[in-house]
Amino acid sequence: MTEAKIVRTEFANDAFYSAFNARDFDQMSSLWATRNACSCMHPGWQPLVDKEAILNSWKQIFINQPEDFFVKHHVIKTHLLGSIFSVLCFEELGEVWMVATNNYLFENDEPKIVHHQASPCRPPEDIILSKPSIQ
Amino acid sequence: MTEAKIVRTEFANDAFYSAFNARDFDQMSSLWATRNACSCMHPGWQPLVDKEAILNSWKQIFINQPEDFFVKHHVIKTHLLGSIFSVLCFEELGEVWMVATNNYLFENDEPKIVHHQASPCRPPEDIILSKPSIQ
Numbered sequence: 128m129t130e131a132k133i134v135r136t137e138f139a140n141d142a143f144y145s146a147f148n149a150r151d152f153d154q155m156s157s158l159w160a161t162r163n164a165c166s167c168m169h170p171g172w173q174p175l176v177d178k179e180a181i182l183n184s185w186k187q188i189f190i191n192q193p194e195d196f197f198v199k200h201h202v203i204k205t206h207l208l209g210s211i212f213s214v215l216c217f218e219e220l221g222e223v224w225m226v227a228t229n230n231y232l233f234e235n236d237e238p239k240i241v242h243h244q245a246s247p248c249r250p251p252e253d254i255i256l257s258k259p260s261i262q
Numbered sequence: 263m264t265e266a267k268i269v270r271t272e273f274a275n276d277a278f279y280s281a282f283n284a285r286d287f288d289q290m291s292s293l294w295a296t297r298n299a300c301s302c303m304h305p306g307w308q309p310l311v312d313k314e315a316i317l318n319s320w321k322q323i324f325i326n327q328p329e330d331f332f333v334k335h336h337v338i339k340t341h342l343l344g345s346i347f348s349v350l351c352f353e354e355l356g357e358v359w360m361v362a363t364n365n366y367l368f369e370n371d372e373p374k375i376v377h378h379q380a381s382p383c384r385p386p387e388d389i390i391l392s393k394p395s396i397q
Contacts, residue, residue, distance in 0.1 A: 163343060163344075164339075164341050164343065166339075166348075166350055168361050168363070168381060168383065170382070171382060171383065171384065172383060172384060173361075173383055173384045173387070174338060174350060174352075174361045174383060176338060176339050176350060203309060203311060204299075204301075204311050208298060208299065208365070208367070208376055209298075209344055209345035209346045209367050209376075210344030210345045211345075211346050213301075213377070215309060215311060217309075226303050226308075226309040226379075228301070228303070228379055230343070232343070232344050241343055241344075242343070242363065244363055244379050244381060245381070246303060246305060246379060246380070246381025246382070247305070247306060247381070248303065248306060248307060248308055248309060249307060249308045251308060252308070
């Protein structure tokens, strides 16, 4: 049951990055939770703790995103933490690497994002990237 | 019950920053979860998903911390997310501001850190800082 939900969470996480790359606002919006409080920390921004502000931030990002923007994500670990499904991943943006925490809660039996935080990190060296991964 | 746990989580969060400022490794160690998987993302580091690596990172940080180091934290919001008590806060380090997510799970009726991620952010402008705060 948990393993199946981990796989479904990783699918949702793939959809998150697919929406990010495709500048698909509708898909991005549909992935966020509606029944739980959400938080979003884009690198260098002020933290966003209001759902409307979070969705607006994605609108702004999609408008300002360069044509050749592409983020490749590498899952480090997906695990169940309390009742949250937490995906820790690297975000590869050309030469720049970020580490992101994407937390999901199930609403109506669907994994929905409740928290996204991305921050600059050193590129992975010896970390074994695996997908899907269970703690 | 939830409100009482939020207050206790914020006390643990105060203890986290107090250990950070005092370079108190024993106190820092005692705050981390022992029954749940932990993750720690220091700004610019590689993500740490191994408890031993996390504790070692604090050892290194305390050794290399300048004498006058002081981080002041400002709680933005503490809320219950699924079964996780999540503290979102600004970290003020002189001119530098970070935003941190500190997630806690209760173990043996004590709030224990399971996740810390700090990332550079714009200084707070119009965000109302309140403490304690409930979503």
